[in-house]
Amino acid sequence: MNRTTRFLAACLIATLPAAFLGAQTAKQDMKDAGHETKQAAKDTGSGIKKGTTKSAHAVGEKTEEGWDATKKGTKKAYQKTKSGTKKAVNKVDGDPNTK
Numbered sequence: 001m002n003r004t005t006r007f008l009a010a011c012l013i014a015t016l017p018a019a020f021l022g023a024q025t026a027k028q029d030m031k032d033a034g035h036e037t038k039q040a041a042k043d044t045g046s047g048i049k050k051g052t053t054k055s056a057h058a059v060g061e062k063t064e065e066g067w068d069a070t071k072k073g074t075k076k077a078y079q080k081t082k083s084g085t086k087k088a089v090n091k092v093d094g095d096p097n098t099k
Helices: 003-022 026-093
Strands: none
Touching: none
16 A cells, blocks of 8 residues: 555544434434424523513503502592582672672
């Protein structure tokens, strides 16, 4: 064997074990796929939880704002009704100061 042939043979022999070490069995591939699927499901669940929590918080805030606006509007309507009723009663009673 000449020098070049020996060099190429040595390179080939050196790379063969690395090629076999990197190979996986079908069983190992399935196991890895299972782990990756499990992790993807966990990540999806975490994202859904985060989004749901954020949405629930926003709904709670908007509900509180709606409650406050309704309360304010009800008080205003009550005051207007009370004032209008007083004016009507005074008109019926003949109070000259009623406009």
